[in-house]
Amino acid sequence: MAINFNNCELSVTAGFESQFPRDRLCRIALSGRSNVGKSSLLNKLVGRKSLARVSGSPGKTITINFYKIDGKFYLVDLPGYGFAKRPPADREKWSALTDAYFRSGQPNAVAQLIDLKVGATADDEMMLDFLNQSNIPYFIIATKSDKLNSTQKKAALEALIENPLVKPGTAIIPFSALNGEGVEDCRKAVLAEVGKC
Numbered sequence: 001m002a003i004n005f006n007n008c009e010l011s012v013t014a015g016f017e018s019q020f021p022r023d024r025l026c027r028i029a030l031s032g033r034s035n036v037g038k039s040s041l042l043n044k045l046v047g048r049k050s051l052a053r054v055s056g057s058p059g060k061t062i063t064i065n066f067y068k069i070d071g072k073f074y075l076v077d078l079p080g081y082g083f084a085k086r087p088p089a090d091r092e093k094w095s096a097l098t099d100a101y102f103r104s105g106q107p108n109a110v111a112q113l114i115d116l117k118v119g120a121t122a123d124d125e126m127m128l129d130f131l132n133q134s135n136i137p138y139f140i141i142a143t144k145s146d147k148l149n150s151t152q153k154k155a156a157l158e159a160l161i162e163n164p165l166v167k168p169g170t171a172i173i174p175f176s177a178l179n180g181e182g183v184e185d186c187r188k189a190v191l192a193e194v195g196k197c
Helices: 038-046 088-103 122-134 150-162 183-194
Strands: 008-014 026-031 064-069 073-077 109-115 138-143 172-174
Touching (some): 026 038, 026 183, 038 183, 064 088, 109 183, 138 150, 138 183
Parallel strands (some): 109 138
8 A cells, every 4th residue: 555654634633522533544543651752753654843742741732633644544643641740630531532532433553652661661551451452453662762772672672572461473663763763664564554444
């Protein structure tokens, strides 16, 4: 499938389920904790510097952003989870909106972002468990790979592979927004899931 990732537009910013797109285009959701690098990944995938705003305040925005790629599918930027400093009302709004997204049958697959240096947090493992229980296809993008040397990176990747909540055979892609590692592999993984829609 020939897709021009550079042909990208922010189609919908949804703060409520009623604002989700109603078309039948395939949706690949980007999921991860606050500050894991979802905006940086999105900008790299589409070859833009600031299409998705990189926030200095993790978890600040509680919306779901639908980016239409080449008119053929959506990359869906879910709000980051795990932000300890947010008021309970904000956390509840995040939970309600994200739950609505998954409940509505919106995601065809999920790109689950995990900080390679930090490893899978309790929140990440809760998300992986949810994806497994819900039978939602996913692959893992291990962000910030440039922060580790080759020995550390190998050990961190092995820890992810061996995590009991990561399904055997799950693609795990090291990614760095700084040096561009993994950009093409991420695009290929996205297109592989779009091809199944």
